[in-house]
Amino acid sequence: MDRRRVEEAVMKGLMKAATLLIVGVLGLIMLTIFVRGIRAMSWSMLTQTPKGGFYLGREGGILNAIVGSFYVAGGATGLAFAAAVPVVLYLNVFCRRGSRTAAAIRFLLDVLWGVPSIVFGAFGFLLMLAVGLRASLLGGIFTVSLFVLPILCRAMDEVVRMIPSDLLESSYALGATRLQTAVRVVLRQASAGILTAVLIAFGRGIGDAASVLFTAGYSDQIPQSLTRPAATLPLAIFFQLGTPFPQVQDRAYAAALILTILVLATSLLSRWLGRRLTRHSIP
């Protein structure tokens, strides 16, 4: 066999091995949380808050963490979205093409994206101390929104950047201002991608433990106000896994299973909604 064929075969083999490795790791993770989690999974896990002695293996569920996670990640994504839309429109509509300011902002957002979430947690905690806020739903929402903001900005930015410039030009040519073009054409054209970006950010927000550790706190109750502490799924996993009781550890895996299913459902939802939103988009 000649050399080039051998090369081809070896490289192809390596690629297949790499793919198998990734799929295998994913499969093992899913299998582990499923096998261990399903033992502790029950209707009451989903519908009840922890009762007395829950962390010793008694009655209750993690409804507090499920609802708390939705509150924190939902609120944070909403807050970050409100900040990200103007940023993205500024970068793509108001900055000139090839603008240095835009390049600098993109670079800074990339740096922020790389900052570990524990740092955001510590930063958020310091800010909360400064304004006299205790660990609470509000603190958690605020900190997680800081954490997902760069993700949301850059994910949306990538989508909006793909819009052909002559689409904007055809709006300008009709005498539209930049703002009108941004709101009526750009956001509409990119709506499906923006939605995907939002759900990616939501997925990151709901799965992060370190940013809520000091800021949202933990509570066995479903928070009734923004100033009350809120439980979250990642911390539910963390605390239950730290107990010496196997049945409580199994509950941690059940919580992990719930979290994974939520993230999966989020991404499926984004695909489904995305297809509906592209109806009017220009291919």
Added chain:
Amino acid sequence: MNQPHICVENLNVYYGPDPSLRDVSITLPGRQIIAVIGPSGCGKTTFLKSLNRMVELAEGARVTGRVLVDGEDIYSPTAEVTAIRKKMGLLSQTPRPLPMSIYENVAYGPRIHGLNDRRKLDEIVEFRLRQVGLWEEVKDRLGQPASRISIGQQQRLCLARGLAVEPEIILADEPTSALDPMSSRRIEECFLELKKDYTIVIVTHILRQARRLADYAAFFYCGRLVEHGPAARMFENPTQRETIEYVKGIIS
């Protein structure tokens, strides 16, 4: 000749250190079809885009000289760019419908200029779609995405969209280059109809199209305006060497 409509004086456009358009001065007659011809890369499109300040959107573009539309210098610091662009409908090479329904595409212009009365918008949409001969083809599916209709229909939709803001001038940048022959003919027929009320500046690299449509022609070569005049004279008796060669098909 009709009232002059657009007056260009010593126009230079730079994208880099060297001008892409060099010292162009021309007076364009009103209510005629003016063909801007020349080989590719000669500055035709740049010239067209400098007429409604779209050229400014390009990276690093710089403009010197004056462009007077109805006597007003559109590059003066006090000129309102959206008002200038409203005066001119632009038809681009490939049709770019906006990401909305057929109806909303036509209604977009009036809406952004503050019209929200549904009945008036309905009237405008119907009138403009009839004007470009599209009404019968799309009247039953006005709510459908504009991207669903054929590319030739899209181009006429873009024309209707431009007309809906009541411009005085239509700028067209090789408007038929992406279209099939039948669709091209329909666009040309629209132009011949529209020149009764509008000044039309059309950039084209198709010499035959220029001959068919133009009342007046301007020939660009290497960023310079070489020659301009009534179309009949330009095509029959050009005076400059480059024009002669281009019209005869020696350079292209």
